[in-house]
Amino acid sequence: MTPETSAATEAPAAGFDVKTLSGSFGAEVRGLDLSNLDKDRFEQAYQLMVEHKVVVFRDQHFDLDSYEAFAGRWGRIHKHPFMRGMDSHPGILEIVKTETDRRAFGNAWHSDQMFNPKPAKFTMLYAREVPDRGGDTMFANMSAAYESLSDGMKTMLETLRGWNVGSREKLRAASTVPSNSRPPAGMQEEIPPEEQQTEASHPLVRTHQDSGDKTLYFGGHTMHIDGMTPTESAPILRYLQSVVTRPEFQCRVEWEVDSLTMWDNRCVQHYAIDDYAGQRRRMHRITIAGDEIPV
Numbered sequence: 001m002t003p004e005t006s007a008a009t010e011a012p013a014a015g016f017d018v019k020t021l022s023g024s025f026g027a028e029v030r031g032l033d034l035s036n037l038d039k040d041r042f043e044q045a046y047q048l049m050v051e052h053k054v055v056v057f058r059d060q061h062f063d064l065d066s067y068e069a070f071a072g073r074w075g076r077i078h079k080h081p082f083m084r085g086m087d088s089h090p091g092i093l094e095i096v097k098t099e100t101d102r103r104a105f106g107n108a109w110h111s112d113q114m115f116n117p118k119p120a121k122f123t124m125l126y127a128r129e130v131p132d133r134g135g136d137t138m139f140a141n142m143s144a145a146y147e148s149l150s151d152g153m154k155t156m157l158e159t160l161r162g163w164n165v166g167s168r169e170k171l172r173a174a175s176t177v178p179s180n181s182r183p184p185a186g187m188q189e190e191i192p193p194e195e196q197q198t199e200a201s202h203p204l205v206r207t208h209q210d211s212g213d214k215t216l217y218f219g220g221h222t223m224h225i226d227g228m229t230p231t232e233s234a235p236i237l238r239y240l241q242s243v244v245t246r247p248e249f250q251c252r253v254e255w256e257v258d259s260l261t262m263w264d265n266r267c268v269q270h271y272a273i274d275d276y277a278g279q280r281r282r283m284h285r286i287t288i289a290g291d292e293i294p295v
């Protein structure tokens with residue numbers, strides 16, 4: 001259900017083009033103006049997200065206010081416990097890699113805010129400046145990966161839970177915090193208490209709230225399996241990660257200025273490719289807070 005309506009929906013109507021990004025998932029949409037969606041069109045956009053899991057909407061035109069207003073239609077805007085939003089718009093994270101920065105933000109497979117008891121639902125990333133080449137974002141389909149597993153493996157995973165941690169030190173070790181991120185000093189009181197939690201246990205297999213599909217659910221924040229040591233957990237998590245990131249379960253977004261890509265963190269991992277040394281890339285990210293404890 002969307003936050004805006006509980007009405008039943010039909011397949012997207014004509015009027016905009018949808019092209020799939022890979023055999024597994026992902027879509028590119030042209031001709032849909034996100035800044036001007038009536039209720040039916042918003043519902044269609046939501047259904048595109050449920051169907052394709054990752055959608056890149058080309059040629060979008062938002063200023064900071066209208067971008068935040070658009071994001072607010074998808075749910076509550078999440079405030080990050082470790083990263084400071086823009087001074088004028090605290091819900092927007094400006095992710096910049098300059099010509100001299102040495103590391104890119106998000107350069108490891110992960111799903112956003114998995115360390116929160118109610119982890120992020122969607123993330124949207126809006127391209128303001130892109131390198132001449134490189135700087136694509138990769139996505140991996142955890143639902144398709146789950147479906148590919150044997151019945152024996154599915155049964156084994158049924159009762160297992162991952163322990164997910166978001167501490168800056170551990171994120172740094174996993175390369176998911178940008179070298180130029182600022183400490184959140186003085187920010188804590190602005191962050192809702194439920195978003196200050198940075199450790200959480202979640203089932204390794206969850207049921208997607210909208211589609212009803214079962215999906216693997218783990219990523220770069222998953223430190224170990226509940227009740228197992230990190231050493232015992234590592235081979236299992238490593239194997240599952242190798243399945244999730246099989247080329248067959250991936251799609252790739254090539255950025256253009258004014259593209260806005262949304263992904264569904266409930267069933268997708270993502271990875272920012274750091275292959276544009278000496279060039280500048282600037283994105284505006286908004287994360288939509290989760291509204292459910294994964295089951």
Ligand code: SIN
Pocket residue numbers: 095105106107123125136137270271272273283285
């Ligand atoms: C992220 O992990 O949110 C950043 C993805 C990107 O910059 O491509």
